[in-house]
Amino acid sequence: METLRERYEQDGVCLCREPAVPAGVVARAVAGMDALMRGEYETGVPPQPSFWKPGDAPQKLVKIEMPQVADRRIMDLIRHPALGRLAADVTGASWVQVWWVxxxxKPSAGSGDGDSPHVGWHQDRQYWQQxxxxxxxxxxxxxxSDxxxxxxxxxxxxxSHRWGLLDQGNFFTEDFRRQGEQVVIPSGERWEEIEATLPPGGVSFHDQLTLHGSGPNRSGLxxxxxxxxLRTERSRPVADRRQGLTSFIDDPAYCPVIYSA
Ligand SMILES: O=C(O)CCC(=O)C(=O)O
Known part of the structure; x- marks a missing residue:
């Protein structure tokens, strides 16, 4: 049978549909999420400045940067050893660190005036120049959630992880289908989508160059x-500088190492 690592190397993404994180850890992290959305920070440390703030419109995508520093229930999920082991299996790494979260x-349609938000097609690498x-x-x-x-x-x-940096993506878009039609892909390649449906506790892994995006939530929840x-032992900030997204990598209270062989 094909391993997760073979699938990941071939497709630039793999799906672990068996829950990797136990249900109790998920339930506690959900309570932590709800607390953050009320602006309550259990540790007294706020998340990093974010696109979303408590009180924003109910149909806006909630996107909170570095939530794990604000709530231990979230940190317990982020640094769960099962995630570290899986990440090492999938990538062959001997060391794995969380460097940003x-x-x-994504609210369901019907929770506000407009449609549910989309996430535009992008490659993460375009935002990770540091x-x-x-x-x-x-x-x-x-x-x-389901x-x-x-x-x-x-x-x-x-x-698409083999297509190089296309630099044409845009995380923030109103219509991901229309935006996707404008992405020019290398000649001879074809656009085939994998839908990452997952149960609570399930996890997908994707490469920094894999194109991805998502459409509206019409589930009612x-x-x-x-x-x-995540990063492996084969990673280094530009000029070994700590700035922006690499600011916290020396601080285990922000960026835990979740696997070491
Ligand atoms: O949650 C989504 O729909 C997109 C998430 C994303 O862009 C990412 O995980 O890199």
Whole structure:
């Protein structure tokens, strides 16, 4: 049978549909998410400045940067050893560190005036210029709700991690289908989407160059997740500088190492 690592290398994405994170850890992290959305910070430390703030419109995408510093229940999920082991299996790494986290809650259509938000097609690498080009960076996207087809799951373009940096993406878009039509892909390649439906506790891994985006949530319930950005021993900030997204990598209270062989 094909291993997760073979699948990841071939497609630039792999899906672990067996819950990797135990249900109790997921339930506590969901309570932590709700606290953050009320502006309550259990540790007394706020998240990093974010696109979303408590009191924003109910149909806006909740996107909170570095939520794990504000709530121990979220940190317990982010640094769960099962995630570290899986990340090492999938990438062959001997060392894995969390270097940035985004909490994402996509409201369902019907929770405000407009439609549910979209996430435009993009490659993460276009936003990660503070890392040296050869750095081995990837993402574990952990579901905390039932991410069905109706919930606006992440969609990945199969094999797009081999297309180089296209630099045409845009995370923030109103219509991901229309925006996707404008992305020019290398000649001879084809656009084939993988739909990352996942149960609570399930996780997908994607490469920093894999094109991905997502459509509206019409499930009737919020789509909840953490995008946990990871690095391996083969990564280095540009000029070894700490700035922007690499500011916290020396601080285990922000950026825990979740696997070491
Ligand atoms: O949650 C989404 O729909 C997109 C997430 C994303 O862009 C990422 O995990 O890198």
């Amino acid at each position: 985004q909490m994402l809650v 890392w040296e080009a050869s750095s081995h960076l990837f993402t574990a996207w952990v579901a905390l 991410v069905t087809s109706e919930a606006g799951p992440v969609r990945h373009v199969r094999g 919020p789509r909840r997740s953490f995008a946990i950005h």
